[in-house]
Amino acid sequence: xxxxxxxxxxxxxxxxxxxxxxxxxxxxxxxxxxxxxxxxxxxxxxxxxxxxxxxxxxxxxxxxxxxxxxxxxxxxxxxxxxxxxxxxxxxxxxxxxxxxxxxxxxxxxx
Amino acid sequence: xxxxxxxxxxxxxxxxxxxxxxxxxxxxxxxxxxxxxxxxxxxxxxxxxxxxxxxxxxxxxxxxxxxxxxxxxxxxxxxxxxxxxxxxxxxxxxxxxxxxxxxxxxxxxxxxxxx
Numbered sequence: 001x002x003x004x005x006x007x008x009x010x011x012x013x014x015x016x017x018x019x020x021x022x023x024x025x026x027x028x029x030x031x032x033x034x035x036x037x038x039x040x041x042x043x044x045x046x047x048x049x050x051x052x053x054x055x056x057x058x059x060x061x062x063x064x065x066x067x068x069x070x071x072x073x074x075x076x077x078x079x080x081x082x083x084x085x086x087x088x089x090x091x092x093x094x095x096x097x098x099x100x101x102x103x104x105x106x107x108x109x110x
Numbered sequence: 111x112x113x114x115x116x117x118x119x120x121x122x123x124x125x126x127x128x129x130x131x132x133x134x135x136x137x138x139x140x141x142x143x144x145x146x147x148x149x150x151x152x153x154x155x156x157x158x159x160x161x162x163x164x165x166x167x168x169x170x171x172x173x174x175x176x177x178x179x180x181x182x183x184x185x186x187x188x189x190x191x192x193x194x195x196x197x198x199x200x201x202x203x204x205x206x207x208x209x210x211x212x213x214x215x216x217x218x219x220x221x222x223x224x225x
Contacts, residue, residue, distance in 0.1 A: 008150075042218070043218050043219055045216070046214075096158045096160075097158055097169065098214065099155070101152050102150070103152050
């Protein structure tokens with residue numbers, strides 16, 4: 001079983017739609033959680049960190065459920081510019097390395 | 111300010127050759143990371159430096175891969191006797207300290223193609 005699992009998609013949605021991505025992780029000792037965004041042939045960029053209390057940044061909301069070892073990302077009122085791959089990332093304890101999911105591909109259509 | 115830079119941006123080589131990939135981290139960042147990303151996959155951790163020393167090299171796939179950071183800034187990833195399976199984008203990232211919540215900033219990557 002992979003340490004971080006995501007539905008690879010692709011998700012094809014119209015502009016203005018709400019879309020949700022899910023991610024599960026296998027190591028219960030994981031302590032830090034992130035969503036990264038990666039555009040085609042570009043490097044990953046941090047979208048947001050994920051906190052136990054949940055956090056929101058504009059149209060983006062991230063949630064963490066430690067009991068279920070589950071992370072989610074909700075995008076509201078999706079824009080064409082949201083088209084990208086969204087990567088779920090986990091860091092365990094004091095371990096510096098990031099463990100990545102395969103990424104979920106999103107295409108927002110006009 | 112300047113971000114993480116990597117050179118070359120593209121490298122095409124033949125099977126069996128030796129290659130070096132360079133990473134210039136953000137000035138002042140003590141932690142430096144190398145990842146490898148194959149097509150359709152998420153990045154895969156290779157090695158992490160704190161200062162000049164490799165703090166975790168558990169991701170290096172075999173002894174053909176080696177990385178150095180002699181002065182605690184620029185790092186070079188070295189691959190000997192390249193194989194077709196080494197073809198991937200090699201990503202470098204840096205962070206200020208390397209603590210649990212430090213954001214890692216990525217460079218644009220080096221696309222390595224082994225023919």
